[in-house]
Amino acid sequence: MQERVLKVLEFHKVREQLLEHVSSSLGKRKAEDLMPSADFEEVVLWQEETDEAAKVLRIKGNVPLGGIYDIRPHVKRSVIGGMLSPQELTQISSTIHASRQIKRFIEDFAADNSHLPILLNYTEQIIVLAELETSIRNAIDENGEVLDSASETLRSLRNQLRTKESRVRERLESMIRSSNAQKMLSDAIITIRNDRFVIPVKQEYKGHYGGIIHDQSSSGQTLFIEPQSIVQLNNELQEIRVKEQQEVERILIELSGRVAEHSEELEIIVAVLGQIDFMFAKARYSKRIKASKPNVNNEGRISLFKARHPLIPADVVVANDVTLGSDYSTIVITGPNTGGKTVTLKTVGLCTLMAQAGLQIPALDGSETAVFGAVYADIGDEQSIEQSLSTFSSHMVNIVDILNNVDYDSLVLFDELGSGTDPQEGSALAISILDEVYKRGARVIATTHYPELKAYGYNREGVINASVEFDIETLSPTYKLLIGVPGRSNAFEISKRLGLNDDVIMSARSYISADSNKVEEMIASLEESKRLAEAEREETNDLLKNAEKLHKDLQKQMIEFYDQKDVLHEKAADKAAEIINEAKAEAETIIRDLRKMRIEKHAEVKEHELIEAKRRLEEAVPKINKSKKPAKPGAAKRIFKPGDEVKVISFGQKGHLIEKTSDHEWQVQMGIMKMKVAEKDLEFIKSPKQVETRPLATVKGRDFHVNLELDLRGERFENALLRVEKYIDDALLANYPRVSVIHGKGTGVLRQGVQEYLRNHRAVKKIRFGEAGEGGSGVTIVEFK
Template sequence: MNKKIEKTLEFQKVRQKLAEYATSEMGKQLLLQLPVETDERKIQKKISQTKDGVNLLRLKQGVPIPRLQDITFVIKRLELEASLNALELAAVLRVLTTTRDVVNFFEKVAEEGIEVPTLLPLADKLVHIPSLTKQLRLSISEDGRVLDEASTALKGIRQGISKAEEAIRQQLNSYLSGKSASYLSDSLITIRNDRYVLPVKAEYKSAFGGTVHDQSASGQTLFIEPQAVVNLNNRLKELQVQERAEITRILWELTEMLFPYTNELKQNQYVLSQFDVVNAKALYAKELKATEPIIDTQNHVALWQARHPLIDQREVVANDIIIGEEYQAIVITGPNTGGKTILLKTVGIIQLMAQSGLFIPALDNSKVGLFTEIFADIGDEQSIEQSLSTFSSHMTSIVDILNHIDEKSLVLLDEIGSGTDPQEGASLAISILDYMATKSSFVIATTHYPELKAYGYNRYGTINASMEFDSDTLQPTYRFLLGVPGRSNAFDISQRLGLPEEVITQAKGYISLENQELNEMISDLEQKRRLVERDSLTIDQQLEESTQLLEELRQEAQALKDQKERLIEEAKEKANQLIDESQEEAEKLISDIRQMQMKSKQSAIKEHEFIEKRSEFGQLKHEQSLKKNKVLRKERAKKQLKPGMSVDVTSFGQRGVLVEKVSEKEWVVQMGIIKMKLPVDDLIGLDNEPEPKKQQVVLRSASQSHVKPELDLRGQRYEAALKEMDRYLDAAILANYPRVTIIHGKGTGALQKGVHKALKRHRSVKSYEYAPMNTGGTGATIVTFK
């Protein structure tokens, strides 16, 4: 990309605005030299980085990059094995600590699942050196001071210095009071030649003795080091020399530690500066309320509500600008001061921003092209030194442009053909535009020649445009009107300013009939456009109201649905509560019947009838959540039933095997030793799934009972185990067992608690207790029936 276009469009000002957001010196330099790319891959990568930076700014306030000095010169000194001073080491330390912070930052970003695909690989290039960072932090402060903890010797020396200074101050403070105070010109302790002294009046010089280190400008005050503190000052001086020597040793030792890591330091500084650049781009995008541009390799440019980035965003007028798909040239006509030049610069600078990897000041889904060159001839570039006129200057620039354009060039021409005879200028402008069309270049040109209005209408691939002018206020609105040519407002303006009517009428007579008709046509188009805009605003308002009403109706419908579901759930809860109460009563009745049977020693009531009646009570409950569509399952099962198939008998809550089909509505089902005729609606095919192994409980009379006196529940799931125990207790009671043993194991104790809780509620259980230690202990429970 040629550098002249950057100067013409003032793109360096955009770079300077970006650099203001950088916190590192290298980041600022990179932004001030931000290149305009022409390779699609590079452009897309930079835009993606900016997008990730915007996301991090929104979610995490950006990458934590503090103010960092450029340590390139420091690294060169390390490569030469030169010793670094404390300030240089502090600059290196800031890079290392920032590296650590950024590594930790991106680890958290990854943990939180924030998508920043272009920045995570960049963060992986950072090299964190914990041991070196820790040693430097213990030795050097952020402001470049060697800390006491840098070495034991330094700490001891500084403690000695503090004690020596305290002793000196105490000795000198004794002179600030008493008789000696009258000899002093001021009651303070000061320093001269790195030694503590007192300001003594010149006439009392002999009263103190010691060494004179300085005197005041008037000569009336001498700065004397009393003899009493000379030795103390000498001791302090010795300690200070030792301190400097120890600091020099420490600095060299720390510098030696850095020698093997010069490449890592270079890498870290580069990566951190890249993150600084990304932060700056994101902050600038936030300031401009900019959006991600879409790169169109076919150069179909569509900028929605585009704004110039260097104009105050509260005052700039946004415009829709489209070029490249249906037409490759736009001819903007109309009077001066209407905003034509700003529009040209807006298109150009937004294109430069996008090809530099920046977000653009336009609405979402705006598209930019991929141009290898952008040329512009904007403004008066006449040169006094070269004795070139305005026309010559423009022609020189245009000649250079015509020599370099191709199908991937964007050309911006301001007042094409101006500066010479209007008829010749218009002819030249048309010829230049035709030549550019043969090169398939993309062109936006402004002009006030009326001949180009007809050219824009008749020429294939070219469209007219103008900048709106409010004839009522006699002010431009700076709105871009695509498809509407501009018209002169000279007569309207002159009339409103008070020019006599006869003068205006006579002037109109000098204009050709064709031009008058053209202006009238343009005026009519503008009126129709305003009507369309007004109708469009009305439709948009109605659409917004309709959308809002639809949303309110949806919310109300959802509220009604939620209320309906809540009422149904409440009704089911109440129904289940009633069923529970009824089932308890039924259990009591069944228990009473069993006790009567046990007393009479007769089995007048068949065992399967008890189980059947009890199962019927269990089926009365409603499912409170429709997680399984049983109707569909039953309908599907009806079509697949066949002899030998395993089925789930819903009315009994048990499994069985189909024996034979009685009719379309009934089957004979074998459940254990019992065969029953059951309706199809009670059967759900199980696709011959193997029936899970259960503790078999066969209900017979006491004399023929095969029910074991113990039940082993170990290895079973909690709910299945309790259900199995419930059936077993029924069978054991019918078998007239006075007591049984439930083996539940120890484990976590959950099954044990569940068993005891169920036994406590069972109406037929008289008592229960843990088994003796030799028969299971706390892993089994002995149950005694009433």
């Protein structure tokens, strides 16, 4: 990509915003070097990386990426035999610890939630160097100080050092507390000069203590003297300090050698952590600008839904739909200045560059971008005083460069094409340039205020007009892009709204040709039709989405109903069989007692009477058919007609006949389900009555549909409880026996709060966690009374 194009489309500002979301210098370097790629496979991989990181952030909210340093210079010095400082070793230990944390975090997340092939591939490359980390942490504290516990020798030397220092201090304390000390000392304190303990002595008493003078005050009135009586003790102290320093250096050299042994593993850890940090920086940036993953193609198709310019504040930016590369390859946006044409142009260009750099784009899910070999842009006033170039000349320099390089694999953006010169010549030149770029097969978006180009889209195949809507009532642009509608002049309407005399306006209109007036009227009609069509399309989409959701929920409810019905039917059958078996056992006992009585007491009970009684008992056992119920006599003989209300015997459900599919089979509509049913399995109920139809606009109830699930993942705690409260009320009004609340696992705070609220709700019978197939502990199943 040309650096000039990246600058014109302000890609560098996107990089600056991305830098705010990195966690380490490693990620910062990658963000600073971010550039769009023209390799389709590479762009697909980058988009998958960002999407995986965004998936983790959506569920977890944050990722442990603290304590990461660029330790590559330290590792390199250790390899060539250098001794690392305690601070450098601490950074290496911290980076190893961070690698262990992120490795465990990603693996645990993938096990509990979903498959993360790219992140898992990176974490598999991380070699856990826990032993090296422990060795460094046991020897050096977080402030970079070598600990006494680093070695037994160092512990012994530091104990000796503390003992010697105590003896020196005791000797000097006795000196400064003596009766003559107040007169001979400038101050009764012990201080240090040149790593040796000294006392401040007045100039005139310097011979009293003897010893060595190490320093004097700025006035020369005070000398810092090491008394002769402690010279030997200070010498012994200094000797121990030298040994201590030698032992510290030995420890640091040993640890540096161990770092060098693992140099390759540490290099891999740094590379992987830098990549992971960069991935999550892109994901955090996506969250900030409310972006989504685009579908990427290499066929030149662009379909952006509600696309927003990422550098314009969210409270003022206007979202637009832009499609290019399918039915048409060129869009010509006409209309007056300050209407938002250039912003639309930059939005498409910047979204394309972002997608090719692996960033998600500020548009709705389902948006699509192409991977272009090159993006060219001629945008803005690039007049150069130094080069003595006019506005027109500077534009032509860029356009000549574009025409020398453009091909079928290019996206070209022209802003105010042909401007800066005579209108007739400029519009003719613009048409010629557009024709040439179109012949090359490139995808083109051009803006212009020349009226001659309004007819261009009608006369060329593969070209479509567009404009930016202008609100006459408020005298301001709405910045909404209208594809298929050319821009029109609003000068007369604006002048009238601002109070210009009607006679002046009518006089001005007389100077406009009849053809121009007809064109303006046609454009106004197109704008109105487009606006109405957009409103109807949005309403239709909402209806379709609600209908699809309702269809899925009803299917789920019906499946649950039939499952529950079968379970209850089987339980009833089992219970009946159990009762019958108990009755038969009781009857057997009675008969056995009767036989015994007949034998013992010679009662007049005949054997054949006992057998007959037993047979009657067995015949009393009901035969339960679990699959279908018997049809009423003569039901199958009826001649059915489409529209008849029938009962499907095997299901026990009512439905309506749609059509006969064969001699003995009908297609039946049961609720939202259609199925083929044998005629013998049908029972007639009634014929259809003439029902007065109502227009679609009178149908009510679609806004009152309640889902069977409430998804709270990503919600703040307070908002989540408010949503639960409303949802439970709606579910009770819908007469649902059971619903599911999805809160995720996370830290457990949201789950505990939701369950505490549900336990105390008057209409809740009981709650439980979901089974393995229902979402486990990330879902709470609520049953109502």
